[in-house]
Amino acid sequence: MTCEIMSTDDLPHNRLIWIDLEMTGLDTGCDSILEIATVVTDAQLNVLAEGPALAIAHPLATLEAMDDWNRNQHRKSGLWDRVLSEGVPMAEAEAQTLAFLQAWVPAGASPMCGNSICQDRRFLHRLMPTLEAYFHYRNLDVSTIKELAKRWAPQVLAGFQKESAHTALSDVHDSIAEMRHYRAHFAALADPSSNA
Numbered sequence: 001m002t003c004e005i006m007s008t009d010d011l012p013h014n015r016l017i018w019i020d021l022e023m024t025g026l027d028t029g030c031d032s033i034l035e036i037a038t039v040v041t042d043a044q045l046n047v048l049a050e051g052p053a054l055a056i057a058h059p060l061a062t063l064e065a066m067d068d069w070n071r072n073q074h075r076k077s078g079l080w081d082r083v084l085s086e087g088v089p090m091a092e093a094e095a096q097t098l099a100f101l102q103a104w105v106p107a108g109a110s111p112m113c114g115n116s117i118c119q120d121r122r123f124l125h126r127l128m129p130t131l132e133a134y135f136h137y138r139n140l141d142v143s144t145i146k147e148l149a150k151r152w153a154p155q156v157l158a159g160f161q162k163e164s165a166h167t168a169l170s171d172v173h174d175s176i177a178e179m180r181h182y183r184a185h186f187a188a189l190a191d192p193s194s195n196a
Helices: 060-064 067-078 077-085 090-102 117-127 129-134 141-152 154-156 168-190
Strands: 018-024 033-041 047-050 112-114 139-141
Touching: 018 067, 018 112, 018 117, 018 139, 033 077, 033 090, 033 117, 033 168, 047 168, 060 077, 067 077, 067 090, 067 141, 090 129, 090 168, 112 117, 112 168, 117 129, 117 139, 139 141, 141 168
Parallel strands: 112 139
Antiparallel strands: 018 033, 033 047
């Protein structure tokens, strides 16, 4: 009789939920979410599934009230037009995202993963509290690793270039790619036999 050892990397409670939001601005007290996207990976950062990338409906006046950077960026990315033409209500975006996540990861199992994720979490806490509560209270913030690399291993930081289109889904994939980069390089730095 042989016993096969199974990897725990793809067990649902070990999966990671990656999320990104595009917002009208950075003020978590009054700005709003324009777009949400999620991706689920296994523990080794292999993409298992993409959730819906949803534009959230807002009136034109809300878009016009944004600062210059946001107006220009969201026009350039096409998000401005998507918000006006195919945007869904905030509650529907939250419900669709939750339905996707429930099929892949148990509630409370995954930290919230992404770049500058504390900012996203603050918006979710105010505007999509049921979704925010679905995550573990911990964060896996790629920006923290970036800040550490800048100080402790600048050669690692210099080796990664983002390709962001400033859409939520492309930013999620950028965050995953960046985490893969850091994982590969930090593992090499920790290995005394490597030439890193």
